[in-house]
Every structure is written in structure tokens, then in C-alpha cells.
Amino acid sequence: MRKAILSSLIAIFVSFTINAQTPQELADAWDSTHITDKEPSDVRHSDLKVYLEKLRAQGVKIAEIGRSNADREIYQMEFGSGPMKVFLWSQMHGDEPTATSALIDIFSYLETHKDMPWVKELSTKLTIRAVPMLNPDGAELYTRRNLQGIDINRDALNLATPEARLLKSLQQQWRPSIAFNLHNQQELTAVGRSGKQASISFLVVYGDEAKTETDGMLRNKRIVSAMVKAIEPFIRGHIARYGDDWTPTAFGDNFSAWGTPVILIETGALVGQKELYLAKINFIAIMTAFSSLATGSEAAGSTQLYDTLPHNGSGTLVNFIFRNARRAPNGKGSNAVVDLALVSARRRASFTTSIRIARVGSVNGLRGLEEFDAAGFYVVQRFGNLAPGKLAEFYFYKMDRDIDWKAKDLTERFEPDAIFSGGMWAKGEGLLPKV
Numbered sequence: 001m002r003k004a005i006l007s008s009l010i011a012i013f014v015s016f017t018i019n020a021q022t023p024q025e026l027a028d029a030w031d032s033t034h035i036t037d038k039e040p041s042d043v044r045h046s047d048l049k050v051y052l053e054k055l056r057a058q059g060v061k062i063a064e065i066g067r068s069n070a071d072r073e074i075y076q077m078e079f080g081s082g083p084m085k086v087f088l089w090s091q092m093h094g095d096e097p098t099a100t101s102a103l104i105d106i107f108s109y110l111e112t113h114k115d116m117p118w119v120k121e122l123s124t125k126l127t128i129r130a131v132p133m134l135n136p137d138g139a140e141l142y143t144r145r146n147l148q149g150i151d152i153n154r155d156a157l158n159l160a161t162p163e164a165r166l167l168k169s170l171q172q173q174w175r176p177s178i179a180f181n182l183h184n185q186q187e188l189t190a191v192g193r194s195g196k197q198a199s200i201s202f203l204v205v206y207g208d209e210a211k212t213e214t215d216g217m218l219r220n221k222r223i224v225s226a227m228v229k230a231i232e233p234f235i236r237g238h239i240a241r242y243g244d245d246w247t248p249t250a251f252g253d254n255f256s257a258w259g260t261p262v263i264l265i266e267t268g269a270l271v272g273q274k275e276l277y278l279a280k281i282n283f284i285a286i287m288t289a290f291s292s293l294a295t296g297s298e299a300a301g302s303t304q305l306y307d308t309l310p311h312n313g314s315g316t317l318v319n320f321i322f323r324n325a326r327r328a329p330n331g332k333g334s335n336a337v338v339d340l341a342l343v344s345a346r347r348r349a350s351f352t353t354s355i356r357i358a359r360v361g362s363v364n365g366l367r368g369l370e371e372f373d374a375a376g377f378y379v380v381q382r383f384g385n386l387a388p389g390k391l392a393e394f395y396f397y398k399m400d401r402d403i404d405w406k407a408k409d410l411t412e413r414f415e416p417d418a419i420f421s422g423g424m425w426a427k428g429e430g431l432l433p434k435v
């Protein structure tokens, strides 16, 4: 009797342990185990190889499964030996790198924690394969397209690229039960009209234009709902649904059509947070998806959180807004009060960004990720006029200074009070208050 009680207690304890991976525990797991140490956009193919060597040393199964146009190796990682086949691919667009780092950390964690009950359960229920960098040439050049200038994600039917031929063959030969298509979206993508960045957007990708609601689609909606619930505490209000137009030449749509229902995850940005933070959010989301598939808990879940996600919005966010600046009376236009909206180009984290003026005058309807009140300052554009399209390199002068605006060597004779350059304060940070 006592033995029976003890063993049922053990059973309760074990099942408790299996189900006990809370989102916070997953976040802590990433914090204490992640092996990625570069910002994802700085990870080149050679850096990926360094990561993969570490994974190999841990025991992760890694195979070279193909080559790019420039003969760069394309790899696949594998974990588990269960009957349900789960496939993921990342960075088919070379400048969309966040999930690549998340996948590295996921496989590292799974391999080094395979004795934990919940990981053991994953490995007996699922076989997980992931291609961490499908477009290594694009990743090297930091471009969306491959070396032929072709968007691999519009090449699912033409198959003009070696990367697309490889991706299709991976689906056709293995026939996964579910796949995750991992991308990045623009950092200025918003959650509806909320003025908040969409840091993660999801889409359950239909397999036909009529959006037929198959069992696979419903399962994927429940899984996305579980992922939303898991990551919401970390990025509350920053989760949206990606647009679901049928794209006949894209891979997600065709994987779904070929019998592998796809979940699209698009990572955006979160102002004030580094890229690796969103790799961590990917880690939490994808681990949650694995867990809900392995335990079958998704079957009892609801599609509601997915169904009620706000849609992605665009056209409302800019990187910076300066409000109430006054044009300097230096002969280049009147000294009117203007608002300035600025946007920056996508870039690697370690590269200087080019920031351009998007709007001068009224910025009604726009919200800046960062906003400054420039009231009381004259603004001088370093290169020519304050006009849309120009680089945003600004000198700010307090209005109560006595300045000869016609001076040829203006900035040498009259040092600016604040300088905004490359999206940062080169001088006078804090002088213009944040709005």
C-alpha cells in the first residue's frame, strides 16, 4: 500500500515535471544556456559554422544537406526519434536572421538536457529537423535574395534556385507533419493601429486560395495560441497576425498545399531591446510549440488567441520624431517650426545605420519609436536642406545664442549644443527632452 502511494506520488511528480516548463522557466533556460553570443544580424556563414561546431561537440546530429550558388554549405540539425515529424527552416531571406540563432540555442538546450523528463518526452514523440540558414549567400551579403538575385520564397514552383530545389526536396522526401517558416519583418511593422511595434507576428498558412480549414490548420491555430500565451508576458501588446494573402509561388503556401501545414513566424523588433532578446522570445515560443505537440496538450487548447490577434499594420511608425524644431535662419528656407520624422534602413547590428528624413512639417498620424521635443532649438541639416530623402544629420543650437548664421564655417565658429548623427546623440544627449 505504502509502495503504491509512493509510486503514485512519483507518477504525479513526474507528470508534474513534464508539464512544468512554464514560459518563465524556458526564459531562464535560454538565459543560462544559450550559446549564441552575437547579435543575429551579425552572424555570417562562418559564425554559423562555429555555432554548429559547438553543437556537434555537444552531440547534436548535423548534416550538410546541400550547397548554395557560391558553394556555401547548407546544414540541417536533428533531434529526437519520435513518430511526429517537425520541420523548421530559417533565413531563406538572407537579411532575416533572428530565428537562426534561436534554432541554435534550441538544439543546444535539447541535446544537453535530454535526460529531463519533458525533453525526453519530446525526443520520443517528435523527430525535429531544422535548416538554420537556407540562404547563406544572402546572409553573407545581408540581402533578401539569393546570389542569382532571386527571392527563394517566390521560387517554390519555378525551382530556379538550388536553395528552393533543396527546400522542396526536404519536404517531398520526408513529408513532415508540421513546419515552421521563420522570417523577420520590418522593425516599423505595427500591431494594428496601436502604435506599438509588432515584435512577433504569426500566420497559420493555408494551402489554398479558398483558405480551406483542415484539421492541420486548426491544430496550427491552437499551437499558435499556445505560443502567444507563452510569450505574451514578455512582449505584451507586441504580438500580431501576419497578412494571409495566398501567394501561389511562396513556400509556406506550397508546403501547406503539399501536405505539411505551415506556421509562419515573423520576428520584428522591440525598441530598447537587442535582437538576441527576440531570439529568446523565439526560443520560448518554439519550445512551447514542441511541448504542446509532444504532450498532445494542444488538442485540448483553443484557437481563440490566434483568432483574435490584431493584424499587422503599416505606415504609422517611424524610428524618430523631432517635434517643434525651428529651421535655422541660415538662408536655406524660412525659420518656420517643423516636425521631423526619420526612418532608418535595415542593417547588421554592428553597422552604422543610414537614417533619412521621411517627412518635414506635420507628422500627424505618425508615431516615433523615439520622440524628442526640439522646442527652443534651431536645427541645421548637415548636408543641404531639411527635405525628405536627405540623410538625417542634425545640429541643434539653443535659440537664445547669438550666432552668425551666414558664417561659412558655422559649426567651427559656433559649436552646436547637440549633434544627432547616425541615429544617436554624438553630443548633448538628454538636452532635448524625450516626449
Ligand SMILES: [Zn+2]
Residues within 6 Å of the ligand: 093, 096, 183, 184
Ligand atoms: Zn522573409
